[in-house]
Amino acid sequence: MQFWQIQTLNSFALGGLLFLLSSGFALIFGLMRIANLTHGALFMLGAYAAVSAMRAGFGLALAAVIAALSVAVVGGLIERLVLRRLSGNAQGQVLATLGLSFIASDFCLIVWGGDTIPIQTPAMFQAPLRFMGLIFPTYRLVVVGIAVVVGMVLYLLMERTRLGAMIRAGVDDMQMARAVGIRASALFTTVFCLGALLAGLGGAVGGPIFSAYPGLDSDMLSLALIVVILGGIGSLVGTFVASFIIGFIYTFGTALLPDLAYVILFLPMVIVIAFRPTGLFGTIRT
Amino acid sequence: MAMDRRQFLQGAAAAGVGVAYSGMSLGQGSTDPIRLGLLTVKTGPLASGGIDMERGLDLYLKEHGGMMAGRRVDLIVADTGGSPATALTKTQELVERNKVQVLTGPLAAFEALAIDDYIRTQKIPTLSVAAAEDMTQRKANPWFVRATSSSAQCSHVMAYHCATVLKYKKMIVIADDIAYGQEMNAGFQRVFEENGGKIIQKLFPPLTAPDYGSFIAQLKTDADAIFLGFAGSNGFRFVRQFNEYGMNGKMKVVGGMTALDESVLRNMGDEALGILTVCWYSSELNNPINVKFAPAFRKAYGYDPGYYAAGTYVNGEILNAALLSVGGNAANKDALMAALKQTHIQTARGPVRFDTYGNVVGNIYIRRVERKDGRLVNAVVQTYPDVSQFWKYDPKKFLAEPVYSRDWPPAKNLE
DSSP states (O other), rough: OHHHHHHHHHHHHHHHHHHHHHHHHHHHHHHHHHOOTTTTHHHHHHHHHEEEHHHHHHHHHHHHHHHHHHHHHHHHHHHHHHHGTTTTTTHHHHHHHHHHHHHHHHHHHHHHHSOOOOOOOGGGGEEEEETTEEEHHHHHHHHHHHHHHHHHHHHHHHHSSHHHHHHHHHHHHHHHHHHHOOOOOOOOHHHHHHHHHHHHHHHHHHHHHHHHOTHHHHHHHHHHHHHHHOOOOOOHHHHHHHHHHHHHHHHHHHOOOOGGGHHHHHHHHHHHHOOTOSSSSOOOOO | OOOHHHHHHHHHHHHHHHHHHHHHHTTGGGSEEEEEEEEEEOOSSSHHHHHHHHHHHOOOOOOOOTTEEEEEEEEEEEEEEOHHHHHHHHHHIIIIOOSSSSSOSSSSSHHHHHHHHHHHTTTTTEEEOOOGGGGGTTTTTEEEEESSSOOHHHHHHHHHIIIIISSSOEEEEESSHHHHHHHHHHHHHHHHHTTOOOEEEEEEOOOOOOOHHHHHHTTOTTTTTEEEEOOOOHHHHHOOOOOOTTOBBTTTTEEEETTHHHHTTTOOOOOGGOOEEESSSSOOOOOOTHHHHHHHHHHHHOOOOOOOHHHHHHHHHHHHHHHHHHTTOOOOHHHHHHHHHOOOOTTEEEEEEEOSSSSSEEEEEEEEEEETEEEEEEEEEEEEEEOOOTTSSSSSHHHSSOOOOOSSSSOOOOO
16 A cells, blocks of 8 residues: 555544644743643634534534634633632642643543544545546545644734734733733633634544543643643744644654654654754743 | 532441440341442543443432342442542541442452552442453452453453454554553453454554554554444444545444443444444343343433443442342441352343352453434344353463453554
8 A cells, every 4th residue: 555655644544633723722832931730721612512502503614613612712711700810820820720721621521521533524525536447535635734824824813913913922921012002811712712712622523533532632632732841832833833743743652663653753842852952933931 | 619518428327326326236236227338430541431330320310219138238339530539538538437338440440459458458349340350360350240241251252253253364453552452452452362353463552642644644454344442432433433534445344342332322423333343241232131221321311321331220220239138238248258259140231140250250242333213222233151261262371361451462463
């Protein structure tokens, strides 16, 4: 079989998913210095919200929008009601987000049950793509496309808009940004909502591949951490590049050295932390 | 949390009663309720099976008016969260605070291993659900009986079926990279190759593999079929992605006892139709007990019972039979344990008896996924009666060899 071509496509597909997963985490971590351990749970909420929206009769595209918006609201509430009270207390925030993620996963268990719930791939993408003798699932290529579009939109948002300029200023030096009149409070809530929105979107878009199941949250959280640490904190480009690097490493690693799948996944992170603590593209030391 | 507090109050009340009546309890042994502990998983990724375990046992008790052998049964349920450390703490709680006399569960092999020593020292008769081979083999725990299956007990049968009935020559085996998956596939490989087949590829994706794409792309397409040794929802995710990669029709798919369990089937579509799996149970079994149990379970909970629900239901039947033979006296642990091992009764899974190691000898079924009344079911296509965990091998020789693993028996025909 066309091992290399298919595995390359697999790598891109996984990379795209990883970017959808980790861009929101990177955004929040970069600006607010909060290692938001609810991120995996928000991703899972997105997947389950899409399940409910599709049961109500919406297509996947609309379900993804609904999921993203509802998860954004949840994110806003978490920031306003919990994290706000713990500002400056990094340990407290980590513990609070960890606790919230447990609550969220049991909430999902109560509402949606313990079974794995499949999310249907849209009918138009169900047939595999056949191209020059290669057979590949069409939807995975769509996911790569979505990831690239989301990446570009985020890039433009960060580089070309006033909000982006404020976020960049905050990432670089929060105190100075405040001094020049940026309202940190509103900015934090906005960014947290945006990060949660991306997580919810990722959960819905990744749904047809991962399905919605209890435990999705912790599976995803560790992947997001790897990507963000490798890419560098506060760097969108870094997150994008790191997503695809991990996509390639993981895919080829499991294909060529299947016994070492987890070693291969975490080794790059260890090396980066040891030799380049700021990550590949980051400027901030953790 | 409310559950914990309630359990605590119950426990405290029971302890108080225990103290108050301790002087009289010896003489009143036969009227005290039997204290049965269920170790299950109600939170986290394994909760689906764990909730089914509780429902299966609940249904058994409801059908029998909450009685076993003429005595009331106090069921105390503990949630291990699927973690070995919690499993041990909860077992200690059940035994020391709730004073349970008999245990059923836990769900996962690593939980069973975590409580193994404690069960030995406390001498608590335990009706296990978990599959780990050595629990009833090289390190057989004298306080365990297992009425479900060892990891490879069912896969031996499927391997024999593939080699001799389906006449497959070359096969791939794939399973989660945990002891359960490795043992299941090793047993499959041994029997398949001894009956003339060749295992040309062995794959072990991590238990939490985010995606099977990179494994599906490696599959050797000259194989006749692939055996899925997955647990939980991984089998169903694999089958879906197998189809998405256009592999459907290139090779047949067969599965082990948890690859396409009833609990997974209810969320699947046509992609599952026609797949053969092997198990010691099917909700479609046509025996006098199951034709009542399966519809009653479906009526109560809205779906078919599978591996876990049937596991604790059958355990209920076995415990009841053993208690009957000791006159309802659960306090004499040695007598109860001996009675459990001598059980030979008809159950929802068919006839059950135990070997000297405490593992079940019973029917194993080859099932095919079919659509019936709009839902997917595992229709029984062939029954292999009286299958032991040692298949057709001599137990002594079998136990002299290493336990099944990734590399044992060695694969000689990999391509």
